[in-house]
Amino acid sequence: MKALSLAALVFGAVLVQSALSRSGMGDLVLVAVVAVGLLQGRVAGLLTGTAAGLLQDALGGGMIGLSGLGKSVAGYLAGVAGTQFIVTQWMSRGSLFLGASALNSACFVGLSMLLGLRRYASPLREIATQAVVNAAAGVLLFYAIEALPVARERWNAVLDRRRKRRYH
Amino acid sequence: MARADAGTRARSLLVAVVLGHVLLVSAQVATPAGPSLLRTTAVAVVTEFQEASWVVAGAVQSIWEGYAALRGAHAESARLTGENADLRVQLQQARAEAAAAGQLRALLELSPRLPWRTTGAEVVAGSLSPDYRTITIDKGLRDGVLRDMPVMSAAGVLGRVALPAGDTATVQLIIDRSAAVAVRTERTRSEGIALGNGDDTLRLEYLSATADLAEGDTVVTAGIDGVYPAGLAVGRVERVERSGTAYRRVTVRPFADFSRLETVLVLIGPAPVWVPPPAAPAGKVDR
Numbered sequence: 207m208k209a210l211s212l213a214a215l216v217f218g219a220v221l222v223q224s225a226l227s228r229s230g231m232g233d234l235v236l237v238a239v240v241a242v243g244l245l246q247g248r249v250a251g252l253l254t255g256t257a258a259g260l261l262q263d264a265l266g267g268g269m270i271g272l273s274g275l276g277k278s279v280a281g282y283l284a285g286v287a288g289t290q291f292i293v294t295q296w297m298s299r300g301s302l303f304l305g306a307s308a309l310n311s312a313c314f315v316g317l318s319m320l321l322g323l324r325r326y327a328s329p330l331r332e333i334a335t336q337a338v339v340n341a342a343a344g345v346l347l348f349y350a351i352e353a354l355p356v357a358r359e360r361w362n363a364v365l366d367r368r369r370k371r372r373y374h
Numbered sequence: 375m376a377r378a379d380a381g382t383r384a385r386s387l388l389v390a391v392v393l394g395h396v397l398l399v400s401a402q403v404a405t406p407a408g409p410s411l412l413r414t415t416a417v418a419v420v421t422e423f424q425e426a427s428w429v430v431a432g433a434v435q436s437i438w439e440g441y442a443a444l445r446g447a448h449a450e451s452a453r454l455t456g457e458n459a460d461l462r463v464q465l466q467q468a469r470a471e472a473a474a475a476g477q478l479r480a481l482l483e484l485s486p487r488l489p490w491r492t493t494g495a496e497v498v499a500g501s502l503s504p505d506y507r508t509i510t511i512d513k514g515l516r517d518g519v520l521r522d523m524p525v526m527s528a529a530g531v532l533g534r535v536a537l538p539a540g541d542t543a544t545v546q547l548i549i550d551r552s553a554a555v556a557v558r559t560e561r562t563r564s565e566g567i568a569l570g571n572g573d574d575t576l577r578l579e580y581l582s583a584t585a586d587l588a589e590g591d592t593v594v595t596a597g598i599d600g601v602y603p604a605g606l607a608v609g610r611v612e613r614v615e616r617s618g619t620a621y622r623r624v625t626v627r628p629f630a631d632f633s634r635l636e637t638v639l640v641l642i643g644p645a646p647v648w649v650p651p652p653a654a655p656a657g658k659v660d661r
Contacts, residue, residue: 217423224424224499224510225431233504248384256391265420266506267536267544268552271398273503278391282384314505317399324551325569327623332572336504 212242212250216258220265232339233307235262237347239277240284240306244293248285255281269323276313280306296345303344307337417539421510424499425542456494456637459528463492463639466530470594470605490603492639493517495525498542507550507572509533509635514541522601524641530607530629531555531595532638543640547632548608549574556599557608557626559585560592566624568593568608574632576609578624585621587614593626603641 219238226234235258243251259274266273284306293299311333318324326332440448467490495517499510513519515538523535525545533553537544546553553570557578564585568576581587591611597604609628616622 220420220502221423221427224502225427226500235503249387252384252388252391256395261420262503262506265417265424265502265510265544267508267546268506269399269402271395271402273505275392275395275399278395279388282388318505318551321399326551327571327577 212246212254213257215242216254216261220258220261224265232343233310233336234343236277236280236307236310237303237340237344239281240303240344241347241351243281243284243306244288244299244302246285247289248282251281251283251285252278253281255279269321272314272317272323273310275317276310279313280310283309296349299348300341300345303341304337307340307344308333311336417537417542417544421499421539421542424510425512428498428500455528459494459637459639460492462528463490463526466605466607490641491643493519493642495519495543495638495640497635497638505551505572507547507553507570507632508536509545509547509638511543511545511638511640512541513640514539514543516540518642519543519640520642523643524602524606525638526606526641527630527635527638529631530609531602532630532632532635534601535640545638548576548628549632554599555602555608556596557593558596559587559611560594561588562586562591565596565598568626571625574628575612576626576628578611578621578626581621581624583620587611587621587624589614 215238216235219235223234239251239255239258242254255277256274259272259277260270262273262277263270284302287293287302291298293302315324315326315329315333319326319329493513495511495513497509498512501508509532511519511525519535519538521535521538525532525535531548533545533547533550535543536546547570548555548568549570549572551570551572555568555576556565557568558565562585564581564587566578566581566585568578571577578587578593589611593608593611595602595604595606595608607629609626609630611624612627613623613625614621615624
């Protein structure tokens with residue numbers, strides 16, 4: 207059941223990414239992988255990262271394994287950080303997403319350059335830009351995840367009040 | 375104890391996964407074969423879902439646009455846009471032929487330039503990662519779309535078919551970091567290679583030191599890379615940086631707007647040459 211939910215989450219992130227990514231900025235799939243690692247642990251992060259990266263490579267037309275490597279390691283390390291540190295403040299979460307994204311981009315850019323597949327005018331700027339965008343997306347995602355139960359409770363409270371008014 | 379075992383298992387799994395990726399990448403470097411079965415199958419399966427999500431995203435966008443527009447006017451606009459796209463492609467062909475004819479008129483060994491057969495396709499998905507600049511179109515092998523066929527919009531060249539599947543195809547955009555197009559400037563015929571920057575620009579490289587380039591120059595395909603026919607509009611030179619006499623960095627802004635792609639044209643080959651019908655034999659009359 208847990209595996210199915212994780213697969214659905216990654217697949218959903220892939221679909222949202224492909225439907226919305228017209229500017230070529232931000233990697234929602236990586237954000238989802240790091241979130242899984244943080245919430246479910248290192249093995250879940252590792253396997254989710256592997257599956258998501260391979261899917262991106264297969265569908266993106268690039269070399270298979272290029273995105274998978276960085277995402278697997280990022281998912282694993284996010285899981286390790288989630289168990290070793292208290293990652294609840296937006297600063298710590300942002301730093302984690304920043305680090306994971308930088309690692310993922312560094313793996314992709316480094317391997318691409320090493321194998322002569324792509325040329326980057328300024329690889330460091332590329333890595334930094336992606337990291338900042340993904341960190342912002344990750345922090346927002348966690349706010350949304352945490353806000354959902356609160357919003358549901360409030361909505362239920364509103365519905366209860368309406369019901370009570372009707373009966374009285 | 376159990377916790378230590380779990381930690382060891384997780385670390386072993388990480389090493390195995392990393393090793394697996396390295397082996398996978400190494401295998402592909404050693405044998406750069408065509409699209410694998412894994413990839414073709416993945417494309418075929420996922421594209422169906424991508425198409426659905428793209429439709430949903432498009433529907434949301436359409437509702438937003440339809441807020442201000444009349445439905446009839448929208449349909450008419452879509453028809454006219456398609457017609458305009460065809461006409462602009464024809465115009466590009468004509469311009470390319472006229473420019474080439476002017477230079478080559480003196481040479482009698484002029485090779486005939488044939489117009490292209492095109493098929494229209496709709497964009498059903500964008501790229502799955504910021505590292506790849508690709509789109510997925512709703513035409514594939516069953517529609518005669520093959521690998522390396524050029525894809526363009528009314529404004530200019532978009533890219534080439536990178537991965538055709540049954541009913542869809544992944545198109546690598548010219549702004550992708552691993553994309554390259556042989557180009558020349560329309561004004562001075564200076565040739566170079568346009569490489570994708572990953573954002574919405576290209577950079578010109580492999581230029582001759584004596585090349586004459588200026589900001590605002592129109593860049594068209596040179597037709598020598600085996601993918602793109604000559605004369606297709608690519609973009610305009612946006613910025614020229616020099617160091618001494620050499621070009622340090624030349625940035626080209628593509629004509630196509632890659633953030634708003636909906637309908638594209640795939641050049642599926644040269645149009646069949648028109649052959650006049652054989653003359654009727656003397657004495658025979660058609661009834």
